[in-house]
Amino acid sequence: MIAGGATPRGIGRAIALRLAQDGAQVAVTDLPGAAVIAGADCDRVTLLEETAAEIRTSGGQAIALPLDVTSSKDINRCLSEIEAALGPVGILVNNAGSLAGSADFLTTTPAQWEASFRVNLLGPVMLAQAVIPGMQSRGGGRIINIGSTGSLGAEPGFGAYTAMKHGLAGFSKTIAAEFGPDGILCNTVCPGYIATDMHTAANARLAGEQGIPVEELRRRRYASVALRDAGQPEDVAEAVAYLAGPAGAYVTGISLPVTGGVSPGI
Numbered sequence: 001m002i003a004g005g006a007t008p009r010g011i012g013r014a015i016a017l018r019l020a021q022d023g024a025q026v027a028v029t030d031l032p033g034a035a036v037i038a039g040a041d042c043d044r045v046t047l048l049e050e051t052a053a054e055i056r057t058s059g060g061q062a063i064a065l066p067l068d069v070t071s072s073k074d075i076n077r078c079l080s081e082i083e084a085a086l087g088p089v090g091i092l093v094n095n096a097g098s099l100a101g102s103a104d105f106l107t108t109t110p111a112q113w114e115a116s117f118r119v120n121l122l123g124p125v126m127l128a129q130a131v132i133p134g135m136q137s138r139g140g141g142r143i144i145n146i147g148s149t150g151s152l153g154a155e156p157g158f159g160a161y162t163a164m165k166h167g168l169a170g171f172s173k174t175i176a177a178e179f180g181p182d183g184i185l186c187n188t189v190c191p192g193y194i195a196t197d198m199h200t201a202a203n204a205r206l207a208g209e210q211g212i213p214v215e216e217l218r219r220r221r222y223a224s225v226a227l228r229d230a231g232q233p234e235d236v237a238e239a240v241a242y243l244a245g246p247a248g249a250y251v252t253g254i255s256l257p258v259t260g261g262v263s264p265g266i
């Protein structure tokens, strides 16, 4: 099960396609309703359906479902539908996240902090709580939380997001410690600069704030990356496939940077 998989150049969709290649039956989910993605009006569930259809065309099994991770009622409804269609969740990928409300620390409002908390931290916690009892009864499972370099350090302008992504890595370790004896493995994958729509939008915002062209911002930002470029969603999906598959059977409680070699900041 992948939470937050609708965006065409998003990390969640890349994970869905990659796990399907390894034979996983995939439930790809996202918020219902319309969104502006890469400047165009899109219906997220239609985008999810396209990803699920692509997997089925390649011989895999996949379904697309709406899910708002901030609603425990919606989580229960979604998990019941997945169980009925594909069976219980054996691998949970908490990929839903949002930079919304990222702002200068002093001007980030309590409402923005709370909104960031609900989507970036509480939602992943509630999803994990919902799938763990079933994983325990079946002898194990994998939970992979998509963090960020913001799980490891900080740069200016992303206070709420950074706090929540640190929290995500923190509760991942708690799950690893508490449920390791039940065969449940939990890790955080920490992407750096990944060339998704979300990242492109953040570049535009930062360039505007700093009063410089986007190209100059990109040159400055990637100067700190050893590989001197942003990564691709598929690079993150490979790390998730490793942690979800047999090769990752003795790896739990880690935060794995997929950053091209970048300092996570302070």
Ligand code: NAD
Pocket: 003, 004, 005, 006, 007, 009, 010, 011, 012, 029, 030, 031, 067, 068, 069, 070, 094, 095, 096, 097, 098, 119, 123, 146, 147, 148, 149, 190, 191, 192, 193, 194, 195, 196, 197, 198, 199
């Ligand atoms: P994205 O915006 O394409 O993906 C996030 C998805 O989460 C979206 O499809 C969005 O609709 C969904 N979402 C938001 N609120 C939700 C909710 N309440 N319920 C369900 N789904 C919800 O961006 P992305 O870049 O693919 O990001 C995927 C993950 O990777 C995020 O957790 C993000 O924080 C993390 N990340 C991205 C980058 C990057 O450079 N792109 C870097 C570090 C971390």
